[in-house]
Structure formats: C-alpha cells, structure tokens
Amino acid sequence: MLATLERIELLENAERLAKMILDSEIAEQYHICLYKLRSNQESQKKISRFVSLKELYEEVQRFGKYHPDYKRVMTEIRECKREMDLDLLVADFKLAENDLQNLLDEISLLVGSAVSKHIKVSTGNPFFEKGTGHGGGCGSGGSCGCSA
Template identity: 65%
Template sequence: MLATMERVNILQTADSLAEMVLQSEAGENYLLTLYKMKNDREAQQKIRKFASLKELYEEAQRFGKYHPDYKRVNLEIREVKREMDLHPSIAEFKRAETEIQGILDEISMKVGHAVSQHIKVPAGNPFFESLSSCGGGCGSGGSCGCSA
C-alpha cells in the first residue's frame, strides 16, 4: 500500500476525530472513570477474582455438564460477576464505556454511509442495526434477508 497524500490526510483527520472524542465530555468521563476503577483496590481485586474464575469456567464449559464442578463453577461465576458488576467504580466505568461506544458506533455509521448506503458497518447497538437494510450483522447477504 502506497502512502499517498490523500491517505495521509484521511489518517490525520481520523486522528483529529479520535482526539475530539477523547476531549468530549463523554471521553473525559470515560478516562476519569477508567482511572478511578484502576486505582480502586477493591474493584481490582474483584476483577482479578473474576478473571481467575473465568479460566476455571471455560475449562468446565469444554466438558459441559460432565465436568465434576460444572454446577458449582457456573453458580460461582455468576455470583462473582454480579458482585463485580455492582461495584460502584466498575458500574460507573461500564456506563461511561457504553456511552463512548455509542458515540463511536454513530461515527462509524455516519462515515460508512457517507461513502455508500450499502456499506456494512458493524455496530453492537440495535438502534443502528435497525437503521440500515442489513444491520452489519451478516457476512454475505444470504440468510439474514438483507438486500445487500
């Protein structure tokens, strides 16, 4: 791939857009809540506990109900995840993360559709999926019923 001036300009514009997102109220809130969560010892302890239990959970899932600790691990991981998700700094971070993801999804949709209405833009937000004929969820336009 050759680095033409046009590509360089597009990349510089993308960097500027990213900087604007980070400097927005939502971006600053995201960075602040990330900092708070990373510096919250209790939150980090809950995250580590969940991560270590997740490894055991994935092992139990490989064998399914035949794993000797299947029920215990499934119950325990749900409890630990709920405890982690309800911790104030983690919950606040997740809300900020969802807000910034919404902004990024909207930017993706606008950029993609500025090029063509037929561009498939991946977005985890069902709001954006309902706005396009395909929703970005299919790969070939076959079984999903879109008109791409």
C-alpha cells in the same frame, strides 16, 4: 503506494477527528472511570477473583454437568459476577464504556453513509440497525437485506 495530497489530507482529517473524540466529555468520563476502577483495590480484587473463576468455569464447560465441580463452580461464578457487576466503580465504568462505544458507532455510521448508503457498517449495536443498509452486513444472519 504513493502518498498523494488527497490521501495526506484524509489522514490529517482522521487524526483531527480522533483528537476531537479523545477531547470529548464522553472520552474524558471514560478515562476518569477507568482510572478510578484501576486504582480501587477492592474493585480490582473482585475483578481478579472473577477472572480466575472464569478460567475454572471454562475448564468445567468442557465436560459440562459431568465435571465433578460443575455445580460449585457454576454457583461461585454467578455469585462472583453479580458481586462484581454490583460494584459501583465497575458499573460506572461499563456505562462510560457503552457511551464511548455508542459515540464511535454513530461516527462510523456517519462516515459510512457519507461514502455510500450501501456501505455496511458493523456497529454490533441493534439500535443502529434500522434497515438503513447499515449494520451487521452479509455475515450477520440476513440483517443486511441482501439476497445472498
């Protein structure tokens, strides 16, 4: 493909938009929470324990309730997940992550609707799927409203 002046201008504008997002308070809060989470040993232990139990859980799921450790693994994974989710740094990170995702979803909708009201923008967030022609698309169980 040949690089046209219009294409270069679009790429430069996209880079400016990305820089604005990275410089936003929402992105800054996300990076602060991520740093705090990664540097806290106690939180990392909880996450590591959950990840290792999750692997065991997936193995148990292959056999279901017939697996000899089914009950123990199911109990442990729930307790571990609850402990991890109640960790303040994990909770703060999840909130910051959701805020950043919501910002990106809003931007995606704005860009999509600026091109055409018929553009399908998959946000993965039901809040943005208000019957405006945006949202899941044809593969999302009929939420796009098409007759396919």
